Amino acid sequence: DQQVKQNSPSLSVQEGRISILNCDYTNSMFDYFLWYKKYPAEGPTFLISISSIKDKNEDGRFTVFLNKSAKHLSLHIVPSQPGDSAVYFCAASEIGGATNKLIFGTGTLLAVQP
Amino acid sequence: KAGVTQTPRYLIKTRGQQVTLSCSPISGHRSVSWYQQTPGQGLQFLFEYFSETQRNKGNFPGRFSGRQFSNSRSEMNVSTLELGDSALYLCASSLVTDYTGYTFGSGTRLTVV
Numbered sequence: 001d002q003q004v005k006q007n008s009p010s011l012s013v014q015e016g017r018i019s020i021l022n023c024d025y026t027n028s029m030f031d032y033f034l035w036y037k038k039y040p041a042e043g044p045t046f047l048i049s050i051s052s053i054k055d056k057n058e059d060g061r062f063t064v065f066l067n068k069s070a071k072h073l074s075l076h077i078v079p080s081q082p083g084d085s086a087v088y089f090c091a092a093s094e095i096g097g098a099t100n101k102l103i104f105g106t107g108t109l110l111a112v113q114p
Numbered sequence: 115k116a117g118v119t120q121t122p123r124y125l126i127k128t129r130g131q132q133v134t135l136s137c138s139p140i141s142g143h144r145s146v147s148w149y150q151q152t153p154g155q156g157l158q159f160l161f162e163y164f165s166e167t168q169r170n171k172g173n174f175p176g177r178f179s180g181r182q183f184s185n186s187r188s189e190m191n192v193s194t195l196e197l198g199d200s201a202l203y204l205c206a207s208s209l210v211t212d213y214t215g216y217t218f219g220s221g222t223r224l225t226v227v
Contacts, residue, residue, distance in 0.1 A: 004156075036218075043118070043204050043218030044157070089156060101147070101170045102216070106156040 003027045004092050006105035014113050019077040021108050023090030026071065030092040034102065035064060035075050038087045047088075048075070080112045116140065118207050118219035126225045132193040135222045139186050139207030143217075145169075146188040148180060151202040151221070160203075163188050192224075200226045 005024045013019045023033075031052040036044035050057040050064045050073065057064050063076045077084055087109050091102040119138040127133050139146050148160040159172035163182035180190040186207075192199055204221045 006156075034216075041220065043206075043220050045218070046216060091157075101159050101162060101172075102157075103159070104149075104157040106154060 001026075002106070003030075004090055004103050004105040006088075006090055006108050008108050009106070010109040010111070012111045012113060013080045015082055016079045019075075019080045019084065019110055019112065021075040021077075021088050021090075021110065023073045023075075023105055024071060025073075025092055027092070027094070027103075028071070029094045030103075032093045033064070033066060033073050034091045034093075035062075036089045036091060036104075037084075038089060038107070044089055077110075080110075082112050082114050085110055085112045118205060118217050120203075120205055120219035120222050122222060123220065124223045124225075126227060127195050129195055129197060129226055131195050132191060133195060133224060134189055134191045135203055135205075135224070137188045137190075137205035137207075137219060139188070139205075140217055143207035143209055144186050145208045146182055146186065147206045147208075147216075148188070148190050149204045149206070150174075151204060152200075157204065160190065195226045197226050200224060 003026050034049040035047040037047050038044040048059050048062045048064050050066050055066050066073045087107045089107045090105040121136045145164045147162040149157040151157045161171045161180050162169050166182045177193045182188045202221045202223050206216050206218045208216045
């Protein structure tokens with residue numbers, strides 16, 4: 001049972017345009033959401049996060065939006081750059097989680113074309 | 115500061131064998147978590163150790179085990195390897211429960227033949 005879903009395995013965007021990566025979740029107990037970026041042969045690196053008490057968090061070119069009623073979050077990258085080409089994972093954690101357990105989606109491969 | 119170090123980077127084993135993977139967390143980090151990444155499955159949580167105690171375990175068979183030492187270094191062991199165990203095994207360390215400080219190593223690529 002996939003509690004965190006990224007339904008788009010891949011996305012191609014032109015340099016300078018907006019990239020929108022989507023993520024859906026099913027567990028209403030999730031209260032914290034994160035996005036990680038992963039290059040080949042490297043471990044994932046933390047990108048941005050959002051608490052369930054917020055609906056938006058922004059960090060430079062990256063903005064994450066959370067729609068709790070729809071159990072949906074999205075990552076916007078504006079403007080997209082070729083260096084953003086990587087696999088992006090959405091992850092979630094449960095309310096009151098006393099341990100570092102994250103539930104990851106299957107990832108979206110973003111390709112930014114020059 | 116030094117990052118999370120995983121050894122070895124690559125490993126080829128035969129079905130039925132066992133394997134031990136190592137993870138050295140960032141200095142001062144006491145929590146170490148392990149994940150398995152396979153194509154199409156994303157990252158699947160294996161277990162988490164904190165101060166030498168397993169705090170949480172994912173939905174994996176008992177062939178997968180781990181431990182943590184007093185210096186926070188962690189090992190995971192897979193016994194009786196199966197072809198389906200071929201994956202990238204990642205460990206992540208953090209201070210306590212601070213996901214922004216959740217740093218991953220580069221992983222160990224295990225191939226079972």
